[in-house]
Amino acid sequence: MTTHHTPALPSGAPSVKAGRAALASTDPLRADVHHWSDPVNEDERMAFWTEAATLLDWETPWEQTHSWVPPNPAIRRGPEISWYQGGTLNAAVNCVDRHVAAGRGERIALHFEGEPGDREDVSYAELGRRVNQAANALTDMGITRGDRVVVYLPVLVETIVITLACARIGAVHSLVFGGFSAEALKFRVEDTGAKLLVTTDGQYRRGKAVPVKANADAAVAEAAVEHGGDLEHVLVIRRTDSAVEWTPGRDLWWHEVVETASTEHSPEFFDAETELFIMYTSGTTGKPKGLVHTTGGYLTGALYTYLRLFAHPDPARRANDVHWCTADLAWVTAHTYEIYGPLAAGATQVIFEGTPNTPHEGRHFEIIERHRVSTYYTAPTLVRSLMGWFPDGVPQHYDLSSIRLAGTVGEAVNPEAWQWIRRQIGRDTTDDAGQPALPMVDTWWQSESGSTVLSPRPEDAGFTRPGLKPGAASREMPGWGAAVVDDAGRPVPAGTQGNIVLTATGPSMARTVWGSPERYYSSYWEKYADQGWFLAGDGARRDEDGDLWILGRIDDVINISGHRLSTIEIESALISHPDVVEAGVCPVFDEMTGHAAVAFTVLTTAARERLDAAGGAGSDAERELLSALRSHVGEVIGPVAKPRSVIPVPEVPKTRSGKIMRRLLTQLHDGETLGDTTSLQNEPCVPKIEEICQRRGTAPRREEVAT
Template identity: 30%
Template structure:
């Protein structure tokens, strides 16, 4: 196979009966190239046609699709429309007589299975919604959700949205400090959590660990605790309540109607990380989130009425609410999984795929790299014949792992819909369509209705070279800004400050990804153009790790960078300067081990550095800034052109030497 060969060609039903093929026939569009061009040239036509084809229901139809009079950053969508995600994802399916259909299957870490119908989900959502109202939760109040991926997470999310409150899912892997900071930024009024959860045969405590941290959240009035492990739990009598008792609070309320909300009423807050400052809480709306996710599930992943959809994810990652909202808008069925792909063994995911006859399966490249290490013989023990579409997202692929996924899991018969977007857009800028030929690692082309391009450093559109991924027109699911950023300064600085033109109307969204379009118009992703670290598909802001390290009394300064890692995409490397107070060590524990443990306890294992090095000082520019990109280049022994702006260049030699010593030590071990 040549480097640039197409490995998959669309055929049969993909070309003739796929959802996107039927959409094209309806509009007399002959090729996918014509479809992409028309959808990005004429976004008014596309999004209006999309909303109609998806059968999205409105309490009141919008009078105009969008208004970008004040410029792309301030675009308003679906003007004067009234809507609610819960009506589209739950209520109408009950109304239409589909209550007995399975909404989702749940597989726990410890082997428990559940099947939840639309009617059962509808009843449980209504019960929690009534109790939220009884507890004083109303429109715009923030509802935190912090637990492992169980049915209760979905119930709590939809219950919040039903009454016009805002759901805030937070990954259960975050530690108490990281949780508290996010709750504080969002000014959460109520938190759903659990006593703990099973993980790889162990029981992980949750509620007891966060009691001290949440004391600083002055807005937090109530914590609802699910008895996942039935462990003894410390409860504040005035604030805390168990799930079953919480349900009883609203028992005397007969009904709670689904709130009729403005199109741009906030539905979700999802946290993403930048290179400086605190984590960013991005806001997504009912109409925007619903339209984008349903579009992608139906057209990109060709979801059919009787399909079963399964994306291996966690509620705190964008892909979980993306899957839940998108599939349920279409009245479909999906799988949620609480556990890990290699527990109790590496057969776990494939047992689930076989058990539920999964048709669409999505996963991050990191997990595939891990599974690939077990070879491919074990896959022959599982019937994967129902698979029709494979998915991936979160980071760049390496060719070997991509081909392993394509050949051994997909049997060379399933296209890999390799998507790329972000938390801040709640969807994809790039995606293949099932009617496209595909090359290894390719992302197809621009998402439908997403007018994207590749710019060089001067803002010129380029082909055949690596450049910056940009978007030139607004789209419904673009975030409405960051929590607490009322004047949108941070929002503008993050996405619209790279290429400014004569007016704000012509602002360009700079996404921070490096991409290239080859000679066949296939798009490829080459990582981040900023300092954000991407660990196992999750974006990590270096400042959060640095701040945690510096909260330890023995650390004066710290810097975090991400370097390439075959398994995780990137791993975290930190450089630390000690204060006068040397860390207190016990037994054979090293200073590095102590600080790793400290970060794990505060932020969670996912944010724990792989290596921590101790240096005399951090490199700084003459204006006092820490040059992370330069530090990374030095550590990786890459070419450095100019260090004239560095106040203390001798420290760079320390960093280079530290990595050389590590490399030599590793070779001796071999």
Template identity: 40%
Template structure:
């Protein structure tokens, strides 16, 4: 499964394109299957339908837990590093993790969960979060992890969309110096959720919480009354494993569905190859399990590979800006995977936070969430890697399930800010706006993928047409990524940014429509339009243009009120960085907002706005430019 040289990569890539079924069947043999598959691949991109390892039966937890608990029971599976560095780290070995997952799976059973039920998980980054995810998988329940920073309204939308039967949460959470009322937020969400029968609450902060008789139970009490024996449910390779909600262009989050077999194979294969994981390496991914990176590269990929995975509850700047480097020093981390936002933030604090830390254990550095800019790449390479650690700048998406284009550590020659080459099985193409393929090197276009890979999105929960319309309708017979891309003279790929109505904030994709819906719910707001603009730390920030019933008498106070509304409806992550009050928006005569113009103003580049004569009211553009102080 592991590629070790550039020649092996070339050979594997060639085989994966010429005989994809033979290639992936070979990779899949390395996992635990209860029954073999009858057919490796069935697919149709036109009427979107993809099935991998058809007829194969498995349970992903047997590959992640049972086989390692049998062969290396005392090896660490998860090392948990708490928010506060004065608190003790916790190590869960493979045998202990299997026991705790089995026990909690029995708790879920006791509380009415059966195969196919949906379970919402809203928790901080504590070991119980990983245990809850794996316990759902063991029973064949479909988990829907909601990021711990989302609001009650956002949680309710996700619970209602998938009709979750149980919610798993904590009394509270700590993140840096903030205390977050997790159970209270869940209680607020459940006012409008009729499908939820039980709430299981783990203790983290000893925050006083409301516990409703017959509905709410304590995790710690429940596990006392169950055994540690829970046979893994037999699942079909194409049964859903989890739903993960991502921002949609309609304003309603869409539930991306990944299935058991193909996702397991691809997440593990990419983990082992991109990071060149060696047995015994300590691997530290700083993502939150509320996002796809945490699913694929903290939980499923590393554990299926028998790795040692570090899980961190806190933030990189608490108690000071040396926290990541302390963790690397303390646990002798070999592979470190983080986001450009974190790297850019830590660059600004200066060398005093890392100069005295022992980072010599590092072998590989990784970047995820958005393309890493050259300045951050060089700092990461020189200051953290000391010029000795390859940087794997990984490009992939929630919908792809795993890394798609990336260097393989110590194998692929890297270029700052380039994702470089596709992984075996990935067939990227660049197309123009009409869908014509742009061949050759030294070209730019819209990035599509022309052949399925095992962890490709299967559907959007409850709305398959939306999946087809979003990903497979723009360019016939291809998966459209929504990203623009450059292919250089060497055939290396560089992602140039979103070409659809999605903003990439700190590596998290937020739909413009979702933010606009939240803004428009604020009293007095008539209409709004949001665009992305360059942000020194986040990569992209959110710039909001807002029309009010009347111009605010106290603009700064109104801005604060509007930000509170967005926080309540979506969560703090979606708050605009800039708000400009305007009397009108640049619209065509058919009513379409010309975001291109708004983007130019937000970027402070109004030198070439193109033809604005087709606008309903061209004069509004001058007013917006003037209002922006340009």
């Protein structure tokens, strides 16, 4: 195997010796990236990513744009990936300082909406002052370059402040969803070897103040220095005035050590390949993987794709954009399109602490109206919830006319949800015939890729390109390559399901798994090591027009009597029925066919009330509805796709990114030992589903086979 190097700067790009001014000559708020040409060969791809990097401010120009050492099966190591080698920069300077220096310090960076109704507008100048205070406080606590900081917070201004402060001093941050259990937090603290944990006294959840620090205390009990661990301090934000236990010397109040620190701070500049953050994936089996993202490449990918997907195509009108990515800040989507991408672009955005139905189901629409949100980026699972809450459509008294573009992320969006967004949230954007015309960008990407890989472009998303389809992830973003292949690496025919692989990756790609380079290889690169392709783990098909459709995780494909069926396709069929809000379909054991499909369905409020009035679970009315749902799937897809059982449940288990944990549903149904559930956003639903499965006795008894 050979090492592949690519040149630093192609013809027309700034010279290596040109200095910082030339490399910072492109104002991201005014950059017309929508008209950049798509690369058609490797030289053009490198020229493209070179140009994209000039959207950032570099203290030192890079010497080489990209180098790649292919995967090595002999030593079981993934590729060695480097971008912008020799270049130095600071992520926090790119997200804050440069906008203040450009005279835009009073521009609003963050419209904060707290769950109890408290609000705050934070300018770029004020954000810079707070980040500087936090950076000074971190330094005073002994945090230096390369140290790990675990952040266990909800969506607060302080969460973004501490994240950028870590980047400013070269510490590696790892954000953890504030609703995770003590066990999930403990794993991340210990796996990273964190020196500092940042948390709150409590958090607001669904209208209540919930104590949180006790979870933090339990998580770090064995990680502290006195027990042989690395953790030295717990930094606590006072949010709810909840009572807390206190360990003198270890525990520190944010308002005492951060808000009293100096607002002046001189940043350091770090090599482009300096680790920026560790993002943990979640799964139902095995421990989570800590994906390592580095500074220069990740920030380039985040900024370019934010501008290409969400910024107004006309730079002259971009100053009026208000972006809202609804993800929790601990999710990679929020890292890229709620922290680093929008802030590097100098954008204004909304951040929201609460749940979408607290104190009522119209909370999101109130926020859109109040802040004149123009781009709304959310998860299909939330859209389906809104569909259930508002079966007659979004009430007309909400002013949603500011919405210019909507996007989805997390799982492939169901066509019904795609259409609902355009028809309801985009109701003020119609074509000459009065039909919905809101541009929709359904983005497909992963924690591993760091930024969007597949998406319709905004210039295509309003059906200006003939044949754009609801639910299709569409085409590769510039600078990325993807293919759909079989297990041997051969391209599959159009319309045939295969494995989606990345044949060319962008600079935002994760470099390794923290502490486990062998796992990075075995999880992503081993299957197609000879070709140097990244195995994404999703099934997909490319249609006759060349558009890509994501069909769910490879291990979520159900093989019934030789027929390979996608769980997402069956779920979409169920959701198209008026009585179903959400569905999770999983493969279960079947002694006749090997596998069968079982559908866990969340019914609409109206359907539940109708069944309760007719006798509830086990009634003739319920049996009639479940039979109708099975038949509906048969009509939409075909008889072979009919679920063997349809089981009503209050909700289906999901990760924080909104992905349905289908393997967990299989384990619950078949009575198997459960995998890790600590990373779920709704872990309390697990015992409820388990009780329903036991009560219904839906799993057939397996015959013991003598060996």
